[in-house]
Amino acid sequence: MSPCVNWLQPLLALISSSLLTRGHNCPSSCLCPDQHTVDCTGQGLTRVPDSVPLDVRRLLLSNNWIPWIPSDFLVLYSDLVYLDLRNNSLSQLDPETLSTSSRLVFLDLGSNNLTEIPSGTFGESRSLIKLRLGNNPYLSTVGLEAFTGLTSLRELDLESNGLTVLDVRVLDPLPSLRRLRLEGNPWLCNCRFANMFMWLTENRHKLPTGMEGIECSLPVDGRHVPLSVLSEDSFRECRGTLSLTDYLIVIFSGISVSVAAIVASFFLASTVHCFQRLSKGSKGDEEDGND
Numbered sequence: 010m011s012p013c014v015n016w017l018q019p020l021l022a023l024i025s026s027s028l029l030t031r032g033h034n035c036p037s038s039c040l041c042p043d044q045h046t047v048d049c050t051g052q053g054l055t056r057v058p059d060s061v062p063l064d065v066r067r068l069l070l071s072n073n074w075i076p077w078i079p080s081d082f083l084v085l086y087s088d089l090v091y092l093d094l095r096n097n098s099l100s101q102l103d104p105e106t107l108s109t110s111s112r113l114v115f116l117d118l119g120s121n122n123l124t125e126i127p128s129g130t131f132g133e134s135r136s137l138i139k140l141r142l143g144n145n146p147y148l149s150t151v152g153l154e155a156f157t158g159l160t161s162l163r164e165l166d167l168e169s170n171g172l173t174v175l176d177v178r179v180l181d182p183l184p185s186l187r188r189l190r191l192e193g194n195p196w197l198c199n200c201r202f203a204n205m206f207m208w209l210t211e212n213r214h215k216l217p218t219g220m221e222g223i224e225c226s227l228p229v230d231g232r233h234v235p236l237s238v239l240s241e242d243s244f245r246e247c248r249g250t251l252s253l254t255d256y257l258i259v260i261f262s263g264i265s266v267s268v269a270a271i272v273a274s275f276f277l278a279s280t281v282h283c284f285q286r287l288s289k290g291s292k293g294d295e296e297d298g299n300d
């Protein structure tokens with residue numbers, strides 16, 4: 010598709026839907042209790058309804074069978090503040106789809122079939138305060154920059170997903186975070202979990218269930234234990250494992266030691282050789298003198 014057509018498509022969609030939805034038409038099978046709310050909860054929808062008024066602010070689409078969000082969706086509905094897509098059939102998010110949601114404050118994508126939250130999914134959704142991503146049982150991957158730009162985010166739900174580990178650097182770009190739900194994931198308490206454990210210990214006031222509400226399985230016997238029975242000491246052995254810098258130091262000092270050894274043995278060998286020649290030479294002189 011040429012770039013021109015790419016650009017025209019949303020524009021045409023915009024024009025046609027603004028013609029269609031002039032006034033305050035309510036999509037069939039949805040309710041519109043006030044001027045800015047469209048409620049299509051539990052209507053057996055298999056796609057986002059057309060003819061939603063463009064100035065909609067609250068769009069309730071939960072308990073349907075919607076498998077994807079059109080990528081120009083939030084370009085069209087740029088006034089959206091509240092979007093509820095809980096309990097649908099979403100299996101992936103296009104990176105462009107949610108990155109234009111500058112007014113969105115509440116987004117519920119819980120109880121879907123998402124497998125991954127890729128980096129950059131939410132773009133610069135600076136207004137977003139609540140983000141629900143729980144109950145996606147196959148969700149096992151969160152991109153390192155998945156939440157970059159969410160500077161207002163206060164509540165993040167990642168409970169009852171398929172996460173075994175979470176790189177805590179994912180949470181670094183969230184200065185406003187007050188509540189984080191992580192319970193109900195198949196967390197693995199191995200050395201990769203050590204950093205997350207330290208982070209959780211320091212931020213336990215942000216966990217609604219506390220450390221006792223989050224369980225992980227032990228690498229030794231697979232036993233499930235609440236995080237509250239573990240301590241920094243439980244990860245003591247992990248400190249013994251070497252980091253990359255440690256490896257470099259070890260390798261480098263190994264090389265230095267071998268170079269030093271080679272230089273030293275070369276020096277020793279040539280000294281010995283020198284002495285041997287010297288003593289031979291003086292013997293020869295003696296012999297010459299004797300003749």
Ligand SMILES: *[C@@H]1O[C@H](CO)[C@@H](O)[C@H](O)[C@H]1NC(C)=O
Nearest residue numbers: 051052053071072073074096
């Ligand atoms: C999810 O949506 C389906 C389809 O509408 C409905 O039958 C089911 O009860 C909903 N589940 C929950 C937990 O609301």
Ligand SMILES: *[C@@H]1O[C@H](CO)[C@@H](O)[C@H](O)[C@H]1NC(C)=O
Nearest residue numbers: 098099100121122123124147
């Ligand atoms: C959900 O995703 C998993 C893994 O990608 C797939 O095996 C399963 O069929 C999906 N379920 C639904 C209801 O789409």
